[in-house]
Ligand SMILES: NC(=O)C1=CN([C@@H]2O[C@H](COP(=O)(O)OP(=O)(O)OC[C@H]3O[C@@H](n4cnc5c(N)ncnc54)[C@H](OP(=O)(O)O)[C@@H]3O)[C@@H](O)[C@H]2O)C=CC1
Protein backbone atom coordinates (compact mmCIF):
# COMPACT_ATOMS: atom_id res chain seq x y z
CA UNK A 541 0.00 0.00 0.00
CA UNK A 542 1.33 3.41 -0.94
CA UNK A 543 0.51 6.31 1.39
CA UNK A 544 -1.55 8.08 -1.29
CA UNK A 545 -3.64 5.01 -2.21
CA UNK A 546 -7.40 5.30 -1.81
CA UNK A 547 -8.51 2.95 0.96
CA UNK A 548 -12.17 2.06 1.60
CA UNK A 549 -12.87 0.96 5.18
CA UNK A 550 -16.34 -0.63 5.20
CA UNK A 551 -17.89 -0.41 8.68
CA UNK A 552 -15.73 2.55 9.84
CA UNK A 553 -18.06 3.47 12.75
CA UNK A 554 -17.88 0.00 14.27
CA UNK A 555 -15.33 -1.20 16.81
CA UNK A 556 -13.02 -2.81 14.24
CA UNK A 557 -13.53 -0.34 11.39
CA UNK A 558 -12.84 2.65 13.65
CA UNK A 559 -9.68 0.96 14.97
CA UNK A 560 -8.50 0.29 11.40
CA UNK A 561 -9.09 3.96 10.46
CA UNK A 562 -7.12 5.11 13.56
CA UNK A 563 -4.26 2.75 12.70
CA UNK A 564 -4.17 3.80 9.02
CA UNK A 565 -4.17 7.52 9.92
CA UNK A 566 -1.38 7.00 12.47
CA UNK A 567 0.61 5.12 9.82
CA UNK A 568 0.34 8.03 7.36
CA UNK A 569 -2.48 6.79 5.12
CA UNK A 570 -4.76 9.81 4.63
CA UNK A 571 -6.86 8.94 1.57
CA UNK A 572 -9.54 6.97 3.40
CA UNK A 573 -13.07 6.60 2.04
CA UNK A 574 -15.99 5.77 4.34
CA UNK A 575 -19.79 5.56 4.24
CA UNK A 576 -22.24 4.99 7.08
CA UNK A 577 -24.94 2.35 6.62
CA UNK A 578 -27.54 5.08 6.12
CA UNK A 579 -25.44 6.64 3.33
CA UNK A 580 -24.73 3.25 1.72
CA UNK A 581 -26.65 0.11 2.63
CA UNK A 582 -24.14 -2.59 1.71
CA UNK A 583 -26.98 -5.10 1.22
CA UNK A 584 -28.03 -3.10 -1.85
CA UNK A 585 -26.23 -4.53 -4.87
CA UNK A 586 -26.84 -1.55 -7.19
CA UNK A 587 -25.84 1.01 -4.57
CA UNK A 588 -22.59 -0.87 -3.85
CA UNK A 589 -21.82 -1.23 -7.56
CA UNK A 590 -22.38 2.54 -8.09
CA UNK A 591 -20.24 3.42 -5.05
CA UNK A 592 -17.28 1.35 -6.31
CA UNK A 593 -17.65 2.70 -9.86
CA UNK A 594 -17.60 6.30 -8.53
CA UNK A 595 -14.90 5.98 -5.88
CA UNK A 596 -12.52 3.41 -7.47
CA UNK A 597 -10.74 2.49 -4.23
CA UNK A 598 -7.33 0.78 -4.50
CA UNK A 599 -7.64 -1.16 -1.21
CA UNK A 600 -10.63 -2.42 0.78
CA UNK A 601 -10.93 -3.46 4.43
CA UNK A 602 -14.23 -5.36 4.77
CA UNK A 603 -15.14 -4.69 8.43
CA UNK A 604 -18.88 -4.10 7.92
CA UNK A 605 -21.14 -6.89 9.13
CA UNK A 606 -24.16 -7.74 11.23
CA UNK A 607 -22.38 -8.51 14.53
CA UNK A 608 -23.45 -9.51 18.03
CA UNK A 609 -22.98 -11.82 20.98
CA UNK A 610 -24.38 -15.27 21.65
CA UNK A 611 -27.98 -14.07 22.27
CA UNK A 612 -28.24 -11.87 19.17
CA UNK A 613 -26.68 -14.55 16.94
CA UNK A 614 -29.14 -17.13 18.21
CA UNK A 615 -32.27 -14.94 17.90
CA UNK A 616 -31.66 -12.91 14.72
CA UNK A 617 -30.59 -15.98 12.75
CA UNK A 618 -32.10 -14.85 9.44
CA UNK A 619 -30.52 -11.38 9.60
CA UNK A 620 -27.10 -12.72 10.57
CA UNK A 621 -27.14 -14.99 7.51
CA UNK A 622 -28.91 -12.72 4.99
CA UNK A 623 -27.20 -9.39 5.81
CA UNK A 624 -23.73 -10.87 6.02
CA UNK A 625 -24.04 -12.88 2.79
CA UNK A 626 -25.24 -9.79 0.90
CA UNK A 627 -22.64 -7.41 2.37
CA UNK A 628 -19.76 -9.76 1.52
CA UNK A 629 -21.02 -10.77 -1.91
CA UNK A 630 -21.73 -7.19 -3.00
CA UNK A 631 -18.39 -5.78 -1.82
CA UNK A 632 -16.25 -8.67 -3.07
CA UNK A 633 -17.91 -8.72 -6.50
CA UNK A 634 -17.67 -4.94 -6.91
CA UNK A 635 -14.03 -5.04 -5.80
CA UNK A 636 -13.35 -7.55 -8.59
CA UNK A 637 -15.32 -5.56 -11.19
CA UNK A 638 -13.47 -2.35 -10.35
CA UNK A 639 -10.00 -3.94 -10.20
CA UNK A 640 -9.37 -3.28 -6.51
CA UNK A 641 -5.68 -4.11 -5.94
CA UNK A 642 -6.27 -5.89 -2.64
CA UNK A 643 -9.12 -6.66 -0.25
CA UNK A 644 -9.05 -7.96 3.34
CA UNK A 645 -12.12 -9.86 4.51
CA UNK A 646 -12.76 -10.30 8.24
CA UNK A 647 -14.25 -13.60 9.35
CA UNK A 648 -14.41 -14.91 12.93
CA UNK A 649 -13.21 -17.81 15.09
CA UNK A 650 -16.79 -19.16 15.05
CA UNK A 651 -16.14 -20.59 11.56
CA UNK A 652 -14.46 -23.59 13.23
CA UNK A 653 -16.35 -26.74 14.26
CA UNK A 654 -17.75 -26.67 17.79
CA UNK A 655 -15.70 -29.68 18.92
CA UNK A 656 -12.53 -29.04 16.88
CA UNK A 657 -9.20 -29.89 18.55
CA UNK A 658 -7.55 -26.95 20.34
CA UNK A 659 -5.80 -24.72 19.51
CA UNK A 660 -7.74 -24.08 16.29
CA UNK A 661 -5.53 -24.44 13.22
CA UNK A 662 -6.65 -22.81 9.97
CA UNK A 663 -6.80 -26.34 8.44
CA UNK A 664 -9.74 -27.30 10.69
CA UNK A 665 -12.23 -25.30 8.59
CA UNK A 666 -15.14 -27.51 7.44
CA UNK A 667 -13.98 -30.54 9.41
CA UNK A 668 -17.10 -30.88 11.62
CA UNK A 669 -20.44 -29.49 12.83
CA UNK A 670 -20.75 -25.83 13.85
CA UNK A 671 -21.96 -24.42 17.20
CA UNK A 672 -25.77 -24.11 16.95
CA UNK A 673 -26.15 -20.61 18.50
CA UNK A 674 -24.11 -18.96 15.74
CA UNK A 675 -24.39 -21.36 12.82
CA UNK A 676 -26.02 -18.79 10.45
CA UNK A 677 -23.31 -16.18 11.11
CA UNK A 678 -20.57 -18.81 10.77
CA UNK A 679 -22.00 -20.06 7.46
CA UNK A 680 -21.98 -16.46 6.13
CA UNK A 681 -18.38 -15.98 7.29
CA UNK A 682 -17.32 -19.27 5.65
CA UNK A 683 -19.00 -18.05 2.44
CA UNK A 684 -16.88 -14.86 2.68
CA UNK A 685 -13.66 -16.89 2.90
CA UNK A 686 -14.76 -19.00 -0.06
CA UNK A 687 -15.68 -15.91 -2.10
CA UNK A 688 -12.16 -14.52 -1.58
CA UNK A 689 -10.62 -17.87 -2.57
CA UNK A 690 -12.89 -18.25 -5.63
CA UNK A 691 -12.25 -14.72 -6.98
CA UNK A 692 -8.52 -15.33 -6.44
CA UNK A 693 -8.50 -18.65 -8.32
CA UNK A 694 -10.90 -17.70 -11.14
CA UNK A 695 -9.96 -14.03 -11.67
CA UNK A 696 -6.56 -13.63 -9.99
CA UNK A 697 -7.86 -11.12 -7.39
CA UNK A 698 -5.56 -10.49 -4.41
CA UNK A 699 -8.32 -10.98 -1.83
CA UNK A 700 -7.19 -12.24 1.59
CA UNK A 701 -9.06 -13.28 4.74
CA UNK A 702 -8.28 -12.95 8.44
CA UNK A 703 -10.09 -14.76 11.29
CA UNK A 704 -10.12 -12.71 14.49
CA UNK A 705 -10.77 -14.19 17.90
CA UNK A 706 -13.29 -12.47 20.28
CA UNK A 707 -12.53 -8.73 20.32
CA UNK A 708 -13.08 -5.78 22.66
CA UNK A 709 -12.14 -2.09 22.76
CA UNK A 710 -13.36 1.45 21.98
CA UNK A 711 -16.72 1.71 20.19
CA UNK A 712 -17.81 -1.75 21.30
CA UNK A 713 -21.51 -2.57 21.64
CA UNK A 714 -22.64 -2.24 25.30
CA UNK A 715 -26.27 -3.27 24.79
CA UNK A 716 -26.92 -5.92 27.45
CA UNK A 717 -28.80 -8.26 25.13
CA UNK A 718 -26.96 -7.82 21.86
CA UNK A 719 -23.36 -7.43 23.02
CA UNK A 720 -20.49 -9.85 23.53
CA UNK A 721 -19.49 -10.97 27.01
CA UNK A 722 -16.63 -8.56 27.76
CA UNK A 723 -18.48 -5.26 27.21
CA UNK A 724 -21.62 -6.76 28.83
CA UNK A 725 -19.68 -7.59 32.00
CA UNK A 726 -17.98 -4.16 32.13
CA UNK A 727 -21.41 -2.54 32.05
CA UNK A 728 -23.04 -5.00 34.47
CA UNK A 729 -20.28 -4.69 37.10
CA UNK A 730 -20.12 -0.90 36.71
CA UNK A 731 -23.89 -0.49 37.11
CA UNK A 732 -24.00 -2.95 40.04
CA UNK A 733 -21.25 -0.98 41.79
CA UNK A 734 -22.97 2.37 41.10
CA UNK A 735 -26.38 1.07 42.29
CA UNK A 736 -25.01 -0.78 45.33
CA UNK A 737 -26.37 -4.13 44.06
CA UNK A 738 -25.44 -7.27 45.97
CA UNK A 739 -24.85 -9.46 42.89
CA UNK A 740 -24.29 -9.53 39.13
CA UNK A 741 -26.00 -12.08 36.89
CA UNK A 742 -23.68 -13.80 34.42
CA UNK A 743 -24.86 -16.11 31.66
CA UNK A 744 -24.07 -19.80 31.45
CA UNK A 745 -21.90 -21.93 33.71
CA UNK A 746 -18.69 -19.87 33.65
CA UNK A 747 -16.72 -22.84 32.30
CA UNK A 748 -16.45 -21.96 28.56
CA UNK A 749 -13.03 -20.69 27.57
CA UNK A 750 -12.54 -17.65 25.33
CA UNK A 751 -9.57 -15.76 23.90
CA UNK A 752 -9.79 -11.94 23.82
CA UNK A 753 -7.85 -9.49 21.62
CA UNK A 754 -7.92 -5.69 21.88
CA UNK A 755 -9.37 -4.03 18.74
CA UNK A 756 -6.27 -1.82 18.30
CA UNK A 757 -4.09 -4.94 18.12
CA UNK A 758 -6.52 -6.49 15.64
CA UNK A 759 -6.38 -3.33 13.49
CA UNK A 760 -2.58 -3.41 13.59
CA UNK A 761 -2.61 -7.04 12.43
CA UNK A 762 -5.05 -6.19 9.60
CA UNK A 763 -2.87 -3.33 8.33
CA UNK A 764 0.21 -5.58 8.67
CA UNK A 765 -1.47 -8.30 6.55
CA UNK A 766 -2.65 -5.74 3.99
CA UNK A 767 0.92 -4.46 3.66
CA UNK A 768 2.69 -7.82 3.60
CA UNK A 769 0.51 -10.89 2.98
CA UNK A 770 -0.70 -12.06 -0.44
CA UNK A 771 -1.63 -15.73 -0.09
CA UNK A 772 -4.83 -17.74 -0.54
CA UNK A 773 -4.56 -19.30 2.95
CA UNK A 774 -6.47 -17.32 5.56
CA UNK A 775 -4.80 -16.26 8.82
CA UNK A 776 -6.02 -16.55 12.45
CA UNK A 777 -5.60 -13.37 14.52
CA UNK A 778 -5.45 -13.72 18.28
CA UNK A 779 -3.24 -13.89 21.33
CA UNK A 780 -2.94 -17.67 21.61
CA UNK A 781 -4.07 -17.45 25.27
CA UNK A 782 -7.52 -17.98 26.74
CA UNK A 783 -9.40 -17.74 30.07
CA UNK A 784 -12.63 -19.20 31.42
CA UNK A 785 -15.66 -16.89 31.54
CA UNK A 786 -15.40 -17.18 35.34
CA UNK A 787 -11.79 -15.92 35.23
CA UNK A 788 -12.84 -13.10 32.88
CA UNK A 789 -15.64 -12.11 35.26
CA UNK A 790 -13.23 -12.04 38.24
CA UNK A 791 -10.79 -9.84 36.28
CA UNK A 792 -13.52 -7.35 35.32
CA UNK A 793 -14.99 -7.38 38.82
CA UNK A 794 -11.57 -6.47 40.24
CA UNK A 795 -10.94 -3.76 37.62
CA UNK A 796 -14.31 -2.12 38.23
CA UNK A 797 -14.03 -2.51 42.01
CA UNK A 798 -17.34 -4.35 42.55
CA UNK A 799 -17.44 -6.23 45.84
CA UNK A 800 -20.65 -8.28 45.56
CA UNK A 801 -21.41 -11.79 44.37
CA UNK A 802 -21.39 -13.47 40.92
CA UNK A 803 -24.63 -15.37 40.12
CA UNK A 804 -24.56 -17.83 37.22
CA UNK A 805 -27.71 -18.10 35.10
CA UNK A 806 -27.43 -21.58 33.62
CA UNK A 807 -30.68 -21.13 31.66
CA UNK A 808 -28.54 -19.07 29.24
CA UNK A 809 -26.37 -20.95 26.72
CA UNK A 810 -22.64 -21.55 27.13
CA UNK A 811 -22.06 -21.79 23.38
CA UNK A 812 -18.80 -23.29 22.15
CA UNK A 813 -16.83 -24.89 25.02
CA UNK A 814 -13.50 -23.49 23.82
CA UNK A 815 -12.22 -21.33 20.92
CA UNK A 816 -8.46 -20.91 21.27
CA UNK A 817 -6.70 -19.80 18.11
CA UNK A 818 -3.50 -21.37 16.85
CA UNK A 819 -1.64 -18.18 15.93
CA UNK A 820 1.57 -19.79 14.66
CA UNK A 821 0.92 -18.74 11.04
CA UNK A 822 0.56 -15.09 12.12
CA UNK A 823 3.60 -15.28 14.44
CA UNK A 824 5.68 -16.83 11.63
CA UNK A 825 4.69 -13.91 9.40
CA UNK A 826 6.20 -11.60 12.05
CA UNK A 827 3.23 -10.16 13.98
CA UNK A 828 2.34 -10.53 17.69
CA UNK A 829 -0.23 -8.79 19.90
CA UNK A 830 0.86 -6.11 22.39
CA UNK A 831 -2.00 -5.64 24.87
CA UNK A 832 -2.42 -8.28 27.57
CA UNK A 833 -5.94 -8.95 28.84
CA UNK A 834 -5.59 -7.30 32.27
CA UNK A 835 -4.21 -4.07 30.77
CA UNK A 836 -6.75 -4.25 27.94
CA UNK A 837 -9.67 -4.51 30.37
CA UNK A 838 -8.30 -1.60 32.38
CA UNK A 839 -7.99 0.74 29.36
CA UNK A 840 -11.37 -0.41 28.05
CA UNK A 841 -13.04 0.36 31.39
CA UNK A 842 -11.45 3.84 31.33
CA UNK A 843 -12.80 4.32 27.79
CA UNK A 844 -16.25 3.14 28.97
CA UNK A 845 -16.19 5.68 31.83
CA UNK A 846 -15.26 8.51 29.43
CA UNK A 847 -17.90 7.58 26.83
CA UNK A 848 -20.70 6.08 28.90
CA UNK A 849 -23.27 8.52 27.57
CA UNK A 850 -22.54 7.50 24.00
CA UNK A 851 -22.25 3.76 24.69
CA UNK A 852 -25.23 3.16 27.00
N1 LIG B 1 -16.62 -7.95 17.75
C1 LIG B 1 -16.02 -9.14 17.78
O1 LIG B 1 -15.78 -9.72 18.86
C2 LIG B 1 -15.61 -9.79 16.50
C3 LIG B 1 -15.82 -9.21 15.26
N2 LIG B 1 -15.42 -9.86 14.11
C4 LIG B 1 -15.67 -9.29 12.79
O2 LIG B 1 -15.09 -7.99 12.69
C5 LIG B 1 -15.89 -7.17 11.82
C6 LIG B 1 -16.28 -5.90 12.54
O3 LIG B 1 -16.98 -6.19 13.74
P1 LIG B 1 -17.29 -5.06 14.83
O4 LIG B 1 -16.50 -3.85 14.52
O5 LIG B 1 -17.19 -5.71 16.14
O6 LIG B 1 -18.83 -4.78 14.55
P2 LIG B 1 -19.68 -3.45 14.82
O7 LIG B 1 -21.08 -3.89 15.01
O8 LIG B 1 -19.03 -2.63 15.88
O9 LIG B 1 -19.57 -2.64 13.45
C7 LIG B 1 -20.13 -3.14 12.28
C8 LIG B 1 -20.24 -2.04 11.26
O10 LIG B 1 -20.85 -2.61 10.11
C9 LIG B 1 -21.67 -1.63 9.52
N3 LIG B 1 -22.82 -2.26 8.87
C10 LIG B 1 -23.64 -3.23 9.36
N4 LIG B 1 -24.61 -3.51 8.48
C11 LIG B 1 -24.42 -2.67 7.42
C12 LIG B 1 -25.11 -2.45 6.20
N5 LIG B 1 -26.21 -3.16 5.88
N6 LIG B 1 -24.64 -1.51 5.37
C13 LIG B 1 -23.55 -0.79 5.69
N7 LIG B 1 -22.83 -0.96 6.80
C14 LIG B 1 -23.29 -1.89 7.67
C15 LIG B 1 -22.17 -0.70 10.62
O11 LIG B 1 -22.22 0.59 10.07
P3 LIG B 1 -23.00 1.87 10.73
O12 LIG B 1 -22.34 2.12 12.05
O13 LIG B 1 -22.77 2.97 9.76
O14 LIG B 1 -24.43 1.46 10.88
C16 LIG B 1 -21.11 -0.87 11.71
O15 LIG B 1 -20.33 0.28 11.86
C17 LIG B 1 -17.08 -8.03 11.41
O16 LIG B 1 -16.82 -8.62 10.19
C18 LIG B 1 -17.14 -9.08 12.49
O17 LIG B 1 -17.75 -10.24 12.02
C19 LIG B 1 -14.81 -11.07 14.17
C20 LIG B 1 -14.55 -11.68 15.36
C21 LIG B 1 -14.94 -11.11 16.61
Ligand SMILES: C[C@H]1O[C@H](OP(=O)(O)OP(=O)(O)OC[C@H]2O[C@@H](n3cnc4c(=O)[nH]c(N)nc43)[C@H](O)[C@@H]2O)[C@@H](O)[C@@H](O)C1=O
Pocket residue numbers: 608609610611613648649650673674677705706707716718719720721722724725741742743744748750785808809810811812
Ligand atom coordinates in the same frame (compact mmCIF):
# COMPACT_ATOMS: atom_id res chain seq x y z
C1 LIG C 1 -17.10 -13.35 18.62
C2 LIG C 1 -18.11 -14.46 18.69
O1 LIG C 1 -19.19 -14.10 19.55
C3 LIG C 1 -20.26 -15.03 19.68
O2 LIG C 1 -19.87 -16.19 20.37
P1 LIG C 1 -19.45 -16.24 21.87
O3 LIG C 1 -17.97 -16.28 21.96
O4 LIG C 1 -20.14 -17.38 22.51
O5 LIG C 1 -19.98 -14.84 22.38
P2 LIG C 1 -20.33 -14.04 23.69
O6 LIG C 1 -19.22 -13.06 23.91
O7 LIG C 1 -21.69 -13.48 23.53
O8 LIG C 1 -20.36 -15.11 24.90
C4 LIG C 1 -19.21 -15.74 25.38
C5 LIG C 1 -19.55 -16.56 26.60
O9 LIG C 1 -19.82 -15.64 27.68
C6 LIG C 1 -21.04 -15.99 28.33
N1 LIG C 1 -21.61 -14.82 28.98
C7 LIG C 1 -21.71 -14.64 30.33
N2 LIG C 1 -22.35 -13.52 30.63
C8 LIG C 1 -22.64 -12.93 29.43
C9 LIG C 1 -23.32 -11.72 29.12
O10 LIG C 1 -23.76 -10.95 29.98
N3 LIG C 1 -23.41 -11.43 27.78
C10 LIG C 1 -22.90 -12.26 26.80
N4 LIG C 1 -23.03 -11.90 25.51
N5 LIG C 1 -22.30 -13.43 27.11
C11 LIG C 1 -22.17 -13.76 28.40
C12 LIG C 1 -21.86 -16.62 27.23
O11 LIG C 1 -22.92 -17.39 27.74
C13 LIG C 1 -20.79 -17.43 26.49
O12 LIG C 1 -20.55 -18.64 27.15
C14 LIG C 1 -20.73 -15.63 18.40
O13 LIG C 1 -22.13 -15.71 18.46
C15 LIG C 1 -20.08 -15.13 17.21
O14 LIG C 1 -20.71 -13.96 16.82
C16 LIG C 1 -18.65 -14.82 17.34
O15 LIG C 1 -17.90 -14.87 16.40
